[in-house]
Amino acid sequence: MRTLSLTLFLLLLAVTSVPAAAQYRIGMSAAITGPASSTYAPTYEAYKVYFKRVNDAGGINGQKVEIVFEDDRGEPQRAAANAKKLGETSILMVNSSTSATYKPFMTESETGKVPLMFGGGVCPREAFPPASPLIFCSTSFGSKWDSRFALGFIKEQAGGKKVKIGFAAQDIPLSRIELEFAEQLAKDMGLEPIPVVVVPGNTPDFTPFAQKLKEAGADWVLSWALWHVEVGVFEALQRIGWTGSYLLYGHQQTQDELARLKAPNLNAFGGNTLFMENLPIHAEITNLVKGQTTHPAHYMAEGWVSAMVLEASLKKCGWPCPKDKLTTAMAGVSVDTKGLRGGPIEWTADNHYRKSTYYKVYRWDPAKTGIASVGGWTRLEIK
Amino acid sequence: MTQVLATTVVVASLYALLAAGYVLVYRATRVLNLAQGDMMTLGGYFLFLLATAAPGAPALSVATAAALSALAGFFIYRLLMRPMAGHPIFAAVLVTVTLGILLRAAIVLVYTDRIRHPLPLLGLVNPPRRLPGGAVVSTFDLLTVGAAAALFLALFAFLRLSPLGIQMRAAGEKALLAAQRGINFQLLFALSWALAGFAGALAGILYANNVRLDPSLGVLGLKAFAVALVGGLDSLAGVIPGALIVAAVEVLSVRYGDPLLADVSPFLCLLAMLLVRPWGLFGTKEELERV
């Protein structure tokens, strides 16, 4: 027992030592473990591989990029501690975690005047115009715009018929608020919405929720939540013999899951190109991550784009690159996403989301026995 | 309506499998195993492991996964719980919490947090089945009900008829007396843990095929805990009505009330039961005085 106490004492001593800075120091907090991590851990892995390559090639502007990774498990408590730790030493903080962790990071960014980029988690209001000066976001999905696109898509697919739309939300604030917004928007667009059905993430059986949607007569169901809820409701609907069409937000799992379910009425929309399109950039990523990551290459798109944005920002900032200079550089950055997204990510002084955002829909095509996209990219102007 | 009934029975069966684990462990060692949910997840991942190692052999994979889980239950008792004998009961409960953390960490270490589906690996499908009366359930829903029924029948037979089962009941009632009569209660306690691991694994294996497999499935275990209490923590027979009540309240609150209440409804049942009849439907009354 004495050894144990000694070890603990040494551990505590070790906590207090702070390493010195000599390169681009970036801090990243992500939900690398914990219940939400299947969405966020790949972002961390993409960053790791991406900047290993950058550093192996000599770094940016002759300087290496050092990223300190912290795991926050998606918990606000740990995120707050991480924010303090990273805010002290970094020129930029990156958050790839649940929305519950945002506030501590924003507070820290405000007090330390450290720019903060969200990559992998949903974009907060502060990144949209009029953007707050320190908050940036590279994530493909963004609240409100996702619903605008999704409802537009449904309306277009319905082809002038009046359709009833159901909404399957999860019992997390973000998802509920988004779909309540969508419900209102659907009304304004002349569609016929059914009140949002909120599904607890821990439910043992999705059938009763599916039954509610079916009995309300939904022709379409839109879901914007964590993957297991989105798909859980769909599978239950399918089982009880519902024949409508389902539209969900396509997280990293999309490619695997569309192929598993092989359902022609399951549509997944999103901002990232699926790897089954086999663009040159996809091959490049697949080669690079081989043996380096625990998640397959096609989970990397989200993090890869974010890392590209970071690299471009650092390049633009030059060396030395203090926090304020980096903030200015980021506010004018324009990144070619090489096909990973429908178009470039461009930030301006008051728009830290992007000038235009692009969406694409995929679904299983039984004729081709493969995944196919439904039409091309749809561009939405962000105002 | 028939659909509500069918869903209730399915959910109740899942809860019953989990709650059986709580009751078995509680009867033997008076410890509430807060890692029961994670033992369920472990069973699911054992299946996934075997399905990846030998695809297309469902019967073998399921049997081996269940056996491995029972073995895991045995070792958990031997390595973690037995040293806690004589410590305050709550320290022991806390150890089961740390066990849950360890199991989750181990699973993430091997399989990451990605959602997995062993079903295609096993070469099985899960088609919907129409029941008389119009309700539709999945094939694995039916298997869950069947597994719960079979497990409880087997457990009752074992506890009533086999000498080991009778010894187990004796040790559960009074370990000291049992020990004086030469019953090896250490073995029986280990057996209880193994059975709890087995029951949890059944739940995990079925759920993994029916819905999904991910490292945080264990949260379902907390709800099943309400089931064990409603039925009576030391009563195996109580699990069945307990599971039906909790599942019915949950499903009904989704269908006819606020779906958000579904998450708290098991705990509302638990609270109501504690206020009216703290020892549960079939629990021992004096039990309450003893703890």
Next chain:
Amino acid sequence: MALGGGYFKTTYAGDLALVDTRLRRTALAALIVVLLILPRLASPFVLDLVAQTALAAVGALALNLLTGLAGQISLGHAGFIAAGAFTTAVLVENRMPSPLLALPAAALVGAVLGVVVGIPALRLKGLYLALGTLALHHVVLYACGEFQNHWGANTGVSIPPPRLGTWVLKGTTAWYYALTVVAALVLILSVNLQRSRAGRAWMAIRDREIAAESVGIDVARYKVLAFVWSSALTSLAGALFAYQRAFVSVEAFGFFLAIEYIAMIIIGGLGSALGAVLGAAFVTLLPHGIDAAVAGLRVPGGAEYYLFPLKFGAFGLLMAVFLIFEPQGLVGIWRRVRNWAFLWPFRYRPLRPAS
């Protein structure tokens, strides 16, 4: 060198003193000096850790009153913390952000909840009580979640820094001082409660309820009192938590938080105020200690991911090892080390009750 004995009191003041020998006074003075100059030596990150520990200590001390002294096990501690934090949030949403209002209001809400739980709890013991409080935890969280969703508080409520007149409590160092002082006050309060009539009654109830009743202790009253004190202090900690983190969201108060608090008092050593503080430090700092230990490891690129679940697992493993091999908790280690140092070269202490 003198260690306070139980036998040699010559005045009532001496008997009442909390710090009774020169050695203890010196040690206390040294501790205060260290705490005062720490902000000059340590980085904000370390200060924040100390502040978090202090905050956790308030919660742990409160739980220790209930569980350690009165023997009533509660799994609903996170619910009480949430109640305090959300009381603050409700007041802030209604444009009443003053801590002079919020802190007493949180304590009051906590006290009321304590009565609400305490009275039915009279029927329940042991694990059954724990389960009842667990159910309460879920009900409180449900209510908080509904507040968050329905009153437009969406992903959480931002709390402005506490303001007294023109003075604003802001920044790591200020919070460090504030929370350390609060923790010290709660520590003194809890030690004094332990020595009071109520504290003695609680311990009697914990040790044997029937015996306590037969010596004239009003068991029901003191049990409810234990709930009231404990939950009022816990809710206060919740309100402080809300102010310090400047943010309240229901996700922060999961079941695991309740478990962490139980872990604090058991690992620290049940029934001891010092133990509660040590346990709070242990549980709060352990993940960071593991981080620091692992930071030194060099692993090949592809394996780095595995460090994170490993760290999480190490947390569980260390806790389990501790529970299995050190049933008396940190306070037990402390007592052994202290006795060893004082008695050296002898091994045993002459007749003296453990303090």
